Every structure is written in structure tokens, then in C-alpha cells.
Amino acid sequence: MILSDGSAELLHGGDLTYASAVFGEPDEPWQDLSTGISPWGYRAVNIPSDIWRDLPGSNRPLCEAAAEYYQTQPEFVVPLPGSQFAISHMPRLLAPATVALPAIGYAEHAKAWQQAGHRVVFYDCIAGLQSLAEQGALHSAVVINPNNPTAEVCPLTTIELLHGSLPGMVVVDEAFIDTLTLPSAVSLLPRCPRLCVLRSVGKFFGLAGIRLGFLLSSGDLPERMLQVLGPWAVSHPAQWMGERALKDKAWQLAHKLRLRDAQQQLQKILQQVARDRFTLANGGLFFTLRGSWKPLMVLHQTLAESGIYTRWCYWPEPNEAGGTPPAWLRIGLPADGGVRMAQALKTITFSE
Numbered sequence: 001m002i003l004s005d006g007s008a009e010l011l012h013g014g015d016l017t018y019a020s021a022v023f024g025e026p027d028e029p030w031q032d033l034s035t036g037i038s039p040w041g042y043r044a045v046n047i048p049s050d051i052w053r054d055l056p057g058s059n060r061p062l063c064e065a066a067a068e069y070y071q072t073q074p075e076f077v078v079p080l081p082g083s084q085f086a087i088s089h090m091p092r093l094l095a096p097a098t099v100a101l102p103a104i105g106y107a108e109h110a111k112a113w114q115q116a117g118h119r120v121v122f123y124d125c126i127a128g129l130q131s132l133a134e135q136g137a138l139h140s141a142v143v144i145n146p147n148n149p150t151a152e153v154c155p156l157t158t159i160e161l162l163h164g165s166l167p168g169m170v171v172v173d174e175a176f177i178d179t180l181t182l183p184s185a186v187s188l189l190p191r192c193p194r195l196c197v198l199r200s201v202g203k204f205f206g207l208a209g210i211r212l213g214f215l216l217s218s219g220d221l222p223e224r225m226l227q228v229l230g231p232w233a234v235s236h237p238a239q240w241m242g243e244r245a246l247k248d249k250a251w252q253l254a255h256k257l258r259l260r261d262a263q264q265q266l267q268k269i270l271q272q273v274a275r276d277r278f279t280l281a282n283g284g285l286f287f288t289l290r291g292s293w294k295p296l297m298v299l300h301q302t303l304a305e306s307g308i309y310t311r312w313c314y315w316p317e318p319n320e321a322g323g324t325p326p327a328w329l330r331i332g333l334p335a336d337g338g339v340r341m342a343q344a345l346k347t348i349t350f351s352e
């Protein structure tokens with residue numbers, strides 16, 4: 001929001017309750033494009049009543065389905081109640097040391113490493129991470145691949161080099177990788193025991209509500225994470241639904257095509273808006289516009305006033321990597337092909 005003194009209110013997120021409080025209740029229900037979760041979710045009909053009633057038994061069938069989907073072996077797979085569980089708890093399993101994290105990235109990582117007593121240093125881009133590693137300044141590193149929200153990607157060769165040069169963990173958060181052709185770091189697991197890959201069932205499968213994700217590692221981390229998880233950490237309905245979603249190759253293929261169409265439609269609209277005003281990056285399930293905060297805020301506000309909620313972030317203070325990160329606006333894929341958005345943007349003007 002632009003405040004009456006012309007300055008920007010710090011906004012970095014908020015849910016639809018927040019959106020309604022700031023912008024008022026829209027005429028039509030909110031179109032929530034603030035998350036990057038697929039607008040279409042996997043639906044297996046009729047979860048049997050015993051799945052609701054009984055405690056989950058062995059999670060072996062789920063691990064096998066995940067191992068096949070992620071192309072690895074079941075022994076490397078730990079099911080989690082969302083990959084967020086590992087993000088929150090893994091740093092506490094490691095002795096405090098220096099860890100590198102992206103300066104612009106899913107903020108829960110930095111929060112958890114800091115709370116667990118690690119010294120966090122931020123990097124601006126993958127080249128910056130590589131130079132920190134070459135200087136011997138790091139013990140561990142976190143790479144979000146593709147990064148949310150910048151959509152920057154890190155090649156597998158760089159991940160393997162990092163693993164070779166750092167004494168600690170290399171954590172690769174692949175929550176948004178499923179729709180991209182980017183190769184997964186999972187293939188490196190057999191030869192990289194200090195590599196940990198995080199995968200989410202929430203984003204691509206549109207199943208964020210069931211809370212299901214995976215930690216994959218060939219080292220001793222799976223055993224230690226299982227101790228923290230305790231029994232029945234992933235609910236029986238989540239295991240049941242997750243196993244079916246991971247095995248349903250026909251649905252996955254059709255879903256990828258549908259998402260590709262939605263991506264192309266949204267990209268067309270956003271390219272018109274971006275022109276030479278903003279940069280536009282494709283994160284698969286979202287696009288991110290970056291540039292000056294004022295026109296980005298106008299865009300966020302214009303969309304919100306038409307009931308379309310996007311994720312806007314602006315930090316006026318310099319970050320620890322030394323620079324002031326430009327503002328960004330992240331927009332998830334709309335299920336209507338962008339019809340409502342195109343209508344909302346018809347009269348937008350940026351007074352630069």
C-alpha cells in the first residue's frame with residue numbers, strides 16, 4: 001500500500017484475511033495467486049473409511065512410491081508432514097557453524113538456521129555462493145532450486161562442487177522443481193552423503209493442505225530425522241493420497257500440459273506489463289517481476305483492487321549481502337488462463 005506520506009508500507013506476504021483487511025472484500029471471491037501452489041490439485045476419489053479411522057502402518061509403500069517418482073532408492077526417503085518440517089528442524093540436528101543462504105529466498109530457511117544458533121551469511125546469486133565457498137568461509141549451504149521467488153537455478157555441477165568443497169551439509173530445496181526440465185539433485189545422492197534434498201507434494205500436486213513432503217539423503221540424516229519425527233508424523237490420509245498422486249503418471253503428464261498452457265497464458269500477459277519496466281522470471285508454478293518498488297506496488301494494488309491477490313515484497317533497508325534488493329512481485333498461475341487479470345490490467349497506468 002502507498003501510505004498518505006507517499007512512502008510504502010512494508011508488505012511481505014499475508015493471507016486472504018490480510019488482503020481483505022487491506023483492500024476490502026472483492027465483489028467476486030479472491031483469486032489467490034500469492035502462493036505458487038498449482039491451482040489444480042490431485043484428487044483421488046473416496047478415501048476409504050479405514051484410512052480415516054486407523055493409524056498409519058508402515059510408510060514403506062509411500063517411500064517406494066516416492067523413490068520411484070524421485071528416481072532414487074526407498075532407503076534414502078523420509079516422508080514428512082510437509083518439507084517445512086525439515087526446514088524447521090534440520091538445522092537443530094547439526095552443530096552450529098556458518099551457513100550460506102540466498103539473500104532473497106523462502107525466509108523460513110534463514111529463520112530456522114538462526115534459531116538453531118548457526119551463523120548465517122547471505123549470498124546474492126549462485127556465483128556469489130561459489131565465491132564464498134572458494135574463500136573457505138562456509139561450513140554448509142542452502143540452495144533453493146529453482147529459487148522462490150527469484151527463479152534462479154543452480155546447475156547440478158555446482159551442487160556437486162559445493163558438496164566436494166564444504167565440510168558440512170548442502171541442502172537443496174526443490175519444492176518448485178517438478179514442472180521444470182531442471183535435473184534434480186536427487187541423482188547425486190549415492191555419491192554425496194552430506195547432500196540433503198527436500199521435495200514438496202504441496203506445490204506441483206496442489207496438495208498443500210494434506211502436508212506431505214520428503215527429505216532425501218544417503219547419509220545419516222534420514223535416521224536422525226526419523227528420531228525427531230516420532231511415530232505417525234504423516235497422517236494416514238496424507239500417506240494414502242500421496243502414494244496415489246506419486247504413482248499416477250497419466251495424471252502427472254496431463255497436469256504438466258495444463259500447467260504449461262497456464263504458464264504460457266500468464267507469461268503473455270506479464271510480458272506486456274513488464275516491457276522494459278520489470279524483469280520477468282519463470283519459476284514454473286509462478287512468475288516473478290522485479291524492478292522499482294513503486295510501479296510494482298501499483299501493479300500489486302491494481303490487481304488486489306480487482307480481487308486478485310499476489311505476493312509483494314519490498315525491503316527498504318540494505319540486506320546483509322550488501323545491496324538493497326529490488327522489490328519483487330510473485331504471481332502464481334491463474335486457473336482461468338488470466339482472463340480476470342487481463343481485464344484488471346486494461347486501464348493500468350504507471351506514472352514513472
Ligand SMILES: Cc1ncc(COP(=O)(O)O)c(C=O)c1O
Pocket residue numbers: 081082083084085106144148173175176199200201202203208211212213
Ligand atoms: C521454497 C519453499 N520450500 C519449502 C516450502 C514448504 O512447503 P511444504 O511444507 O508445503 O512442503 C515452501 C512453502 O511455501 C517454499 O516456498
